[in-house]
Amino acid sequence: MKALVLTPATRDVSVRELPVPEPSNGEVLIRVHAVALNPVDANYVAHPLAEQEQRVIGTDFAGVVTAVGPDLGSSSDLRAKVGARVAGFHQGACSTNDRPGAFAEYITAPYDLLWAVPDGMTLEAASTVSMCGLTAAQGVFTRLGFPCPFDDQTAPSVDSSTSDVINVLIYSASSSLGLYAAQTVQLAARSFGCKIRLIGTASPSKHEFLRQEPYRYDVLIDYHDPNWVEKVKEATEGKGIDRAVDCISEGETVYKVHDTLNENGKLAVFRGPKGGQYDPTRLRIKPIYGSVWEGLGHEIGYNGITIPANPEARVFATKFFNFLSTAATDGKVKLEPNPVRLMPGGLERIVPDGFALLGSGMLLERSTSRSEDYMRPISGEKLVYRIVDEGK
Template sequence: MKALTLDAENKTAFVQDVTIPERGQNDVLVQVCAVALNPVDALYVFNPLGSTGRTVGSDFAGVVVAPPDQNEELKRGQRVAGFLQGACSVNIRPGAFAEYIICPADLVWLVPDSMTFEEAASVSLCALTAAQAIFYRMGLQAPFPWEEAGEGSKHNDSKVQNSDDGNSFSFFIYGASTSVGLYAAQLVRRSAEFTGRAITLIGAASSGRFPMLQNQPYAYDALIDYRDENWPERVRELSGGGVDYAFDCISEGSTVQLVSSTLRNSRSRMAIVRSHEGGAWTAEKGLPVEPVYGAVWEGLGIEIQYQNLVVSASPAARRFAVAFYRWISEEYKLQANPTRLMPGGLDRIVADGFVLLGAGSMQDRLSERRTEPWMAPIGAVKLVYRLCSLSDTAIDAIAPIYSG
């Protein structure tokens, strides 16, 4: 099969022929029909952690070729989506940018017929990132049950001391039009609906994104242009003295310091998407609340090593991811992010998509200017590539290998 593989020495990636991965007992083999790009995919190609030959990429959507042995939930031909870690860590696991992938069966979700493969590919990593921050780390009640580590009970945020009054709360999302921010707003809304609590949802984004963010499914109560000099003060005014929860979906430079200044008091909660150890953000003063951070990869339930971090395997984080994807499968209540279909498939991911994403920071994305229509600057859109059309012929050709 074809796969996009890392060339660590030259800090790039190229398409080559590799062996179709061998399916384990609890894995599902998927023919990949679409992939979506995330900043980490480009970051760890241009700044490699993995070794040459690793298949890169995270988000995928496709069709089941071979379900796990004795699994009654997944069937051949079903449309599924999920994410892998790609070359974003020091390990040997292959990523998602390939014609066929294997994934743990309980970490894929069923794609509804109303959703395209391209749309489905945009969901898994970013939606889980938002869900982990909001429910798993900050403790807002999830609209689905999940079991905590060492307990048989279901998670409920009444067990933690929240900063809100129990009947209403305010939530601020910085980077509201980012891929993670778009899912975060939807999940906060789903939590409020599930619990019957009143919410004031405030976002910071470019003013050009306001019309989209004011409409469903985001329905922000108030929006602030992040380029306004006094935006933290405006957030405090709109929330009546500070917000109960804040989610910094950028976490670069001074954003963490500024977002933390919008919190109501020391019992408020804040989550970030990038670690301090990675050097993406700085805090010149002490923060009123320690922001919570955790890698989305925790949802895979395996040890992760990247940058200067070693993230231990977390059974609880994996259980949360499984519960979240099951909720999506059974009762899909999230709108997929807007997508931009990029031409060329695997062959053009590095030359086009990774160039648009840059090598790490948001500022990197401003340096490249090209005239092709698909190379317009990224804004409130997910870059996706089509790898194949749904092909029964391709499924029939591969499935016998895994028939037992």
């Protein structure tokens, strides 16, 4: 099979021929049809964490099960059956310990960390959901304490019985993560009757889109406005933000989002102080940070620290993917996929085109001088590469 392989010592990435992997107990073999790009994919190629001679890169994927592990032959779970359409995510080269990558023609994965893709959803669209969707769910339910409709073990700190409006801010609302964060907040509100005022910051060109289902923002503010912090506070009728999600989590964004919080507010961030280049000691309310990789259930060497295996995070991840999988039987999509920008060229063009668009530094510093339409700046969509046409 072909796979996109990083040589960390030289930072070289190339398409190489590798053996097709074999599924172990609890795993399935997947023919990958589509992969979606995330900023970490590009960042940890330009600035490798990996210490091995070679690593298959990539996180988000969707495809079709072609074989199952020795212990799954009699499983009744849809995701453990040959022919099942599934999606999930790997860690790729985003660690020091050797973790599987998704940018290959075939991959293996634990079946319970996959979700069954409904017939009405393309695999290209499904490839955009898994990592950012779980990241949003961890932030909104586990860290910010919204009541969770698929995990009654997650202790909520948001009181859904109160008559008070909960002021929620999502910074960078049109980002991939922002689109899922809004949906998870609305899911909590709909499932438990929480009264929320959803406030987002985004470019004005995205405001009309974000007012619609399934995001349904109440207030949208241009984050280029130098007074956006004050305008957010005004939108809360002077009460300040109760719960905030900073989808960029870099330097000034952390400081400014923090300044919108009231004295009991909470802030979820998705980059630690080192990667996000902010100083928590400057903040009266400490940002709540966690890694989506914890959901994979393994010890992880990451950015100079060792994140221990977290069984509770893995259980939460399996419940999340079980929840998404119910769409395959009841026909009701739980999280709408990001809008897709289908990029040309397959595996061979991920680095020269996709990574060029994503950049390898801070998200707010992205730029490209390319003139092709598919190389326009990213806004409110996910870059997706088709590895093979569905049906093949």
